[in-house]
C-alpha cells in the first residue's frame with residue numbers, strides 16, 4: 001500500500017466523490033482522505049465481521065486502554081478510564097454539550113472562521129451564538145483575547161473551540177490556551193475543546209497540547225472531544241469520545257445524550273481500537289506525505305496569481321485567501337474548471353477557499369494544473 005495509489009471512490013456512496021458522480025470535477029472539499037485505511041484497521045474490521053451478529057455493542061475492553069496509552073505517550077495526558085464517554089461523532093458531542101451545559105437565553109461564544117457545525121450545534125430558539133472572530137498575528141490565525149474578554153457577560157456560559165483549528169490550521173500555543181481557559185474560568189464558561197485534528201500536526205516544529213493538559217488548574221471546566229476518525233480515515237464508521245474529568249459535568253453530559261444519541265456501531269469501536277493501538281507507523285507516514293503535499297501546493301501557489309495560501313501547522317485542509325480575485329462565487333468558478341473546493345462562506349469567511357490535499361500527489365498536481373488553467377482564463 002502506498003499513499004501514491006489512486007483508489008477510485010466513485011459510486012461507493014462517498015459523500016465527497018458522489019457529489020460530482022457524473023462529472024469530471026475533482027472533489028477537494030469535505031474532510032476525508034482518499035488514502036486506503038491502514039492494514040491493521042482493515043484486518044480488525046474483517047475479523048469482527050466474521051462474527052455474524054452486529055447487535056448493540058459496548059466499548060471493547062481494550063479500547064479505553066489503547067486510547068489512554070496513546071494520549072499518555074503523545075501528550076503526557078493521564079486520562080482515567082471513567083473520564084471517557086463514547087459517542088457516534090464529534091458533531092454529536094458538540095450538540096450534546098450545548099444541551100448539557102446551556103440554559104434558555106444563554107449565549108455561546110464561537111470564533112470565526114470555524115468548522116461550520118459550530119454554527120448549528122446549539123438549539124436555535126434557546127441559545128444564541130456570539131461570534132468573536134480570530135485575528136492574525138505574524139501571519140497565523142489566533143484568538144483575539146481582548147475582544148473575547150469584552151464579549152463576556154453573565155449569560156455567556158460556553159465557549160466552543162477547535163484545537164488544532166479547522167479551517168485555519170493553527171496549532172495553539174500553551175500560552176494561548178491558558179489565556180482562553182483563564183477567561184472561561186473567570187466568567188464561569190464551560191470550555192468545549194474539539195480536538196479531532198490533534199493527531200494531524202504536519203509542521204513537526206510544533207506540538208499539539210490538549211487544552212486540559214495546557215491548563216490543569218481549569219480541567220474541571222473543560223470538555224474535550226476527540227476521535228481517530230480524521231487521522232485514520234474512518235469517519236464513516238462513527239466513533240468519537242468525550243474526555244470529561246469532572247464527575248458532575250460528565251453526568252450532565254451523559255444525561256443530555258441519553259435517549260437521543262445512539263450507541264457507537266460495533267465496527268467503529270473495533271476500527272478505533274486498532275487505530276490507536278496499531279496505527280502509529282501508518283500515521284507517521286501519513287504526516288510525512290501530507291507535509292510533502294502541502295509543500296507541493298505551497299510551491300505551486302506562487303504560480304497562481306490572486307490566490308494566497310495561508311501557512312498551516314495542522315490538518316490536511318489548505319486555507320486559501322482568494323480575495324484578490326474579487327469574485328462573487330470563487331468556489332463556483334473553480335468548479336466550472338473541474339475542481340470542487342469548499343467555499344469559505346460556510347466557515348464564515350466568504351473570500352476564502354478550503355482545499356483538502358489528502359490525496360495522491362498526482363491527483364493534487366492535476367488539481368493545481370486545473371486551477372492554474374482556470375486563472376489563465378481571467
Ligand SMILES: Cc1ncc(COP(=O)(O)O)c(C=O)c1O
Pocket residue numbers: 031088089090091092115162166194196227229235240
Ligand atoms: C473540527 C471538526 N469537528 C468535527 C468534525 C466532524 O466530526 P464527526 O464526523 O465525528 O461528527 C470535523 C470534520 O471535518 C471537524 O473538522
